[in-house]
Amino acid sequence: MTDPRHAPADGPPPIAPGTPPILQLQGICKYFPGVIANQDVSLDVAPGEIHALLGENGAGKSTLMNVVTGIYQPDGGEIILDGYGQSFAAPQDAIRAGIGMVHQHFKLVPAFTVAENIHLGWRETPFRASAKTLESRTRALSERFGFSVRPDAVVADLSAGEQQRVEILRVLARQARLLILDEPTAVLTPAETRDLFRALRAFRARGNAVILISHKLDEVIDISDRISILRAGRHVGTWRTADCTAAGLATIMVGREIVRRDLRARAPGAAAIARDPGAAAPVLSLRGASCRDARGIETLRDVTLDVHGGEILGIAGVAGNGQRELTQVLTGMMPLSAGTVLLDGAPVPLADPAAFARAGIGHIPEDRLRSGLAPSLDITDNMALREYARPPIGRHGLYDRAAAARLAGTIVAAAEVRVPDLATPIRNLSGGNQQRLVARREIRIASRVLVAAYPSRGLDIGAIATVLRYLTDLRDQGVAVVLVSEDLEELLNVADRIGVLFHGRLMATIDAATADMETIGLLMGGRSAPNGPTSGGGHA
Amino acid sequence: MAGTLHRLPTVTPARRLAWRAGAIAAALAITTLFLALSGRDPRLLADLVVRSAVGSRFGLEDLALFLTPLLLTGAAVTVTGRIGVWNIGAEGQFYAGAIGATAVGLFLPGPAWLVLPLMAACGIACGMGWILLPALARAYAGVNEIITTLLLNFVAGLLTTYLAVGPWHDRVTGALASTGRLPVRIPEIWGVVHWGFPIALAIVLALAWLTTRTRWGYQITIGGANDQAARYAGIPVRARILGAMLLSGGLAALAGMFEVAGTVHRLQGGLANNFGYFGIVVAVLARGSCLNVLPAALLMAFILDAGIVLQTQQLTASAVLAITGLVLFMIAIADELAHYRPVTVRRATTGAEARP
Structure with a gap:
């Protein structure tokens, strides 16, 4: 592919001096109740540029892009397109102004053909839209923009990479000059990624711009011209990619003021970690564990780990890299496609959450309202969820409501939650109180292991401290704790070891006491640690 | 509107009951209005309905006969x-139960104490069989049960007629429209009211x-409130869906058996008399509580009973359906409005529902 007009084949085109940026953001602010999502964000995207946007989960990238695409209205600041101030009342305005976004989760109609999806909700769709017309129009678009698609294929039958091409083509067909891609390579194979990048370079060569949200540092360095980093809703800075290294970016991205408050110190008399040679088998282990989602994509790949009594194993990683699957495998909610789960060194034949709970494995689920509670039912019914089948609540196939109410009262008291009465629907409680109740309910179950997924998500500082204290207390009693978190500060303060997940793979398990941010950041971005302080505990 | 409405997250039973009483009153008021507009004397009709439906022994017996299947x-x-x-x-399973019971009753001679339980067992098995396919499809393939169970009603109705x-x-x-009279019957306890009523x-x-x-x-309650939480707790949700649906089919079939062996004494087309569909109305009124089925079925039976009286006064049979629909509609509105409370202006707390 050589384009005679430009010296470097797919490089940035020469831009006349004084050309205004395609997009300029000035002091964008966006607030949600109790949350500062974006504060004073200013950055610009020039024509002929691929601009990468980096940041941790919750750093404000998605909010910022939703402001740019007209889904949210900014609470402050200005959006300037080609030198003119713009305000978007609705997403359609942004599309008309040439801004197109491809979301991480595709917004296609699976039952429709590619051609139908491309033409859906588009004002240029001809009034008499026969399948033939739409397909020939789609073929023309596909050739014009260099994204090969099969116009007559039904979207549901396409691979993730093909669906993404349809999504991009749909945006380009609407004359987008600024293409925003959210984690575009997360679902792609390496070959598809190369194809995508080739197409993006061609798009850039025509004087258009791309904003690329990604966590993969290697890719970002490979494709982007400049990199902006957001942290806690604020713009930290913008650098030319040529001046950046992966290690440096990782440090900037996660390297905020980390308060290292060592919660690893055991109270006197606390149980020691049962990890020494000669000690009993680890409480819970995975050997070569893999699982696949409904589409057959491997979401957990060959994970081997051991959890010992009396320790907290932290699991770090960018959300969506296998954390959900790992917690579900460890709690018996998801069967493995390969590998084994071992409980006290003995393989567990069947993934059965009730059996895992009986074996003493508690589970604080990621999304407590959706999967850990029945929101419309009262506190009593919700607190009985784990013990309804055991005496005193469950005897001879009965459900003793009075005993269930006594249990609920015990849990409510232990959680120090004030409730008007136990017949209150649990959805009427605050998120913090719900989380405390779920945590106390599961701690009663967790005589061996507690698997806690994002237990502090959405809580205020006081509630977070309470929940973390629950975990350390449990550890001191000799229970093994698996703590999945997106908050590195929390992991570094509480965990004894930290495992990092990337694309379903456990990159490494490192000793938390000596771990440094840079190593964790690199691992989270898919780089293996150079010579990091890898402890042997992970890949035993 | 000067004031704003405040939505209450939960509604106390007393508050809901008050709103529902208002809704029924409103439905009655609208019915009265239409009767008056069509040139009838609503007071005379109301008097007649009350006297013959609840003020007479025959009315009460009829009420109990309606109540049993409902x-x-x-x-x-x-x-x-x-x-x-x-x-x-439920309509189709009602028919299936009636068919199964009739088969035993017609072709298996024997003493009543033996044949009646066999009729019930065979009827229940047929009702369960009738819902088995939709239940399996729902539990294991996620096929929408509303469509499958509904469509099978027509099959069962036509099979009965055939x-x-x-x-x-x-x-x-030589009567062409029904089977012969069944040799056994459920014994009566009070007038024409048979033992099916206390059993129901x-x-x-x-x-x-x-x-x-x-x-x-x-487990059923958790599965219905949040199936993800049920799976998290290790509740076998599919097996529970299957079990609940089979139980449901069996219950509707037993209603069919009672109807054929206790009230009608022969199988005939149209036997179910919409009891299956009125069961949906009862369930909606009962809001998921089996105890609430008692008053809800009583209300429905009273409406059906009143309908008979109205038909003797040359009102069409569709009037009953219209009144049922009106009551249900008003109650649906009242249930929703019970969640709201005007914050500043204390007005329109009762009048809202009476406005058609």
Whole structure:
């Protein structure tokens, strides 16, 4: 592919001096109740540029892009397109102004053909839209923009990479000059990624711009011209990619003021970690564990780990890299496609959450309202969820409501939650109180292991401290704790070891006491640690 | 509107009951209005309805006969509703139960004490068989049960008519539209009211206990409230959906058996008399509680009873359906409005529902 007009084949085109940026953001602010999502964000995207946007989960990238695409209205600041101030009342305005976004989760109609999806909700769709017309129009678009698609294929039958091409083509067909891609390579194979990048370079060569949200540092360095980093809703800075290294970016991205408050110190008399040679088998282990989602994509790949009594194993990683699957495998909610789960060194034949709970494995689920509670039912019914089948609540196939109410009262008291009465629907409680109740309910179950997924998500500082204290207390009693978190500060303060997940793979398990941010950041971005302080505990 | 409305997250039973009473009053008011507009004297009609439906022994007997199938079909729809499944096919399972019971009654001679339980067992098995396919499809393939159960109603209704006019038709009297009279009958306890009535009452009470006081009932409740939480707790949701639907089919079928062996004494087309569909109305009124099925079925039976009286006064049979629809509609509005409270202006707390 050589384009005679430009010296470097797919490089940035020469831009006349004084050309205004395609997009300029000035002091964008966006607030949600109790949350500062974006504060004073200013950055610009020039024509002929691929601009990468980096940041941790919750750093404000998605909010910022939703402001740019007209889904949210900014609470402050200005959006300037080609030198003119713009305000978007609705997403359609942004599309008309040439801004197109491809979301991480595709917004296609699976039952429709590619051609139908491309033409859906588009004002240029001809009034008499026969399948033939739409397909020939789609073929023309596909050739014009260099994204090969099969116009007559039904979207549901396409691979993730093909669906993404349809999504991009749909945006380009609407004359987008600024293409925003959210984690575009997360679902792609390496070959598809190369194809995508080739197409993006061609798009850039025509004087258009791309904003690329990604966590993969290697890719970002490979494709982007400049990199902006957001942290806690604020713009930290913008650098030319040529001046950046992966290690440096990782440090900037996660390297905020980390308060290292060592919660690893055991109270006197606390149980020691049962990890020494000669000690009993680890409480819970995975050997070569893999699982696949409904589409057959491997979401957990060959994970081997051991959890010992009396320790907290932290699991770090960018959300969506296998954390959900790992917690579900460890709690018996998801069967493995390969590998084994071992409980006290003995393989567990069947993934059965009730059996895992009986074996003493508690589970604080990621999304407590959706999967850990029945929101419309009262506190009593919700607190009985784990013990309804055991005496005193469950005897001879009965459900003793009075005993269930006594249990609920015990849990409510232990959680120090004030409730008007136990017949209150649990959805009427605050998120913090719900989380405390779920945590106390599961701690009663967790005589061996507690698997806690994002237990502090959405809580205020006081509630977070309470929940973390629950975990350390449990550890001191000799229970093994698996703590999945997106908050590195929390992991570094509480965990004894930290495992990092990337694309379903456990990159490494490192000793938390000596771990440094840079190593964790690199691992989270898919780089293996150079010579990091890898402890042997992970890949035993 | 000067004031704003404030939505209450939960509604106390007393408040809901007050709103529902208002809704029924409003439905009656609208009915009265239309009767008056069509040139009838509403006071005279109301007087007649009350006197013949609840003021006379015949009226009360009829009420109990209407109540018997409504209790069972209402409970059938309520039981599946608790796990978040809508059994729209109680009508079809009612027919299936009647067919199964009739088969035993017609072709298996024997003493009543033996034949009646066999009729019930065979009827229940047929009702369960009738819902088995939709239940399996729902539990294991996620096929929408509303469509499948509904469509099977027409099959069951036509099958009943076919049997009644075809292979099983009455060869003694030569009547073309029904089978011969069954040799056994459920014994009466009070006038024409048979033992099916107290049994249906007892079954509803037993179901109220089953759904709230047993492990099975708890699992059903959790599965209906949030199936993800049920899976998280290791509850076999599919097996519970299957079980609840089979129970539901059996209940509706038992209503069919009672109807054929206790009230009509022969199988004929149209036997179900919409009891299966009225069961849905009862379940909606009962809001998922088996205990509430009792008053809900009573209200429905009263409306049906009143309909008979109105028909003797040259009102069309569709009037009953219209009144039922109106009551349901008003109650749906009242249930929603019960969640709202005007914050600044204390006005329009009662009048809102009376406005059509």
